[in-house]
Amino acid sequence: MNNMAQAKSTYQFEDLLEKHQLKKTGARLRVLSMMYAKNTATSQPDLESVLNDIDRVTLYRILNVFEEKGIIHKVFDLNGTANYAVCSSGCQEHHHHDEHLHFNCTNCKGVFCLNEIKFPTINLPAGFHADGFTVYASGLCAKCSKMQ
Amino acid sequence: MNNMAQAKSTYQFEDLLEKHQLKKTGARLRVLSMMYAKNTATSQPDLESVLNDIDRVTLYRILNVFEEKGIIHKVFDLNGTANYAVCSSGCQEHHHHDEHLHFNCTNCKGVFCLNEIKFPTINLPAGFHADGFTVYASGLCAKCSKMQ
């Protein structure tokens, strides 16, 4: 849950890129270090404003290839804004396992991937067949709860 | 679940507008009849292409005021596209009760509001306090399941 849990050095990011047969470029390393430094998902607008010297198109292409490779996953928050988060584990190229709960804090706007929460099986009306579930919760995160 | 369940006449749409102190205009009645005629949510692109003689800005303003009044609710599908659906009941101005399951059919792209499905309480990590949940399922709807 804390930042250090995912903290990685540049060398490890380089290894990650190499593992996925992606060239080690400055832009990609910066995107990785920005996303790995946080315990929440990062919104597209945030990525764009912080990494504002990287061309927008390049940023989109980096995000797309990282998603394809199973390095990050995309999650829309409750306002429909795209957010990107580091995949926990078990995600491979074109084959994600990110069916965890997403918590949207209404105060700090943080989007948390709560991998540890198992949500129960949900039954559906006759005839409906689900191959995946996405669960969102909105409210106050731990930090914001304390401050109220 | 079938269309007739929500079928309404123009008079009833006029009553609905009057109840919410909205003027009875052609554009508003057409938006209502389009949305009430279906048992799925309607995407913004669909609304725009079908009601293409209504100015886009007017359409957005109609959707926004209907949402404020609790007549419809907005739901993003799994691609982040805005969809609008008739509120079931209990929705009032600035106070919605639309915490039902949303089913996204990967075949027909339909977004179904499954009011009848009660999803179980989901517990959260210490400190997190949810005031609402949104659950999405993706897969095949009843109609598309049959056809496969």
Place this chain on the structure above:
DNA sequence: TTGTAAATGCAATACTGTTGCATTTGTATT
């Protein structure tokens, strides 16, 4: 019938995301 607030249409603008193409760069090979 008239007056007026509400609703609409239109122009302009901002944001999100994609495509095509020329240029640059990372890296494997020599």
Place this chain on the structure above:
DNA sequence: AATACAAATGCAACAGTATTGCATTTACAA
């Protein structure tokens, strides 16, 4: 170290989504 090439980047153009301001029209109450 130099070369060679695919991959990555930057830039321009474009499409789609959504909002704001303002002039005009319309619904409806008086």
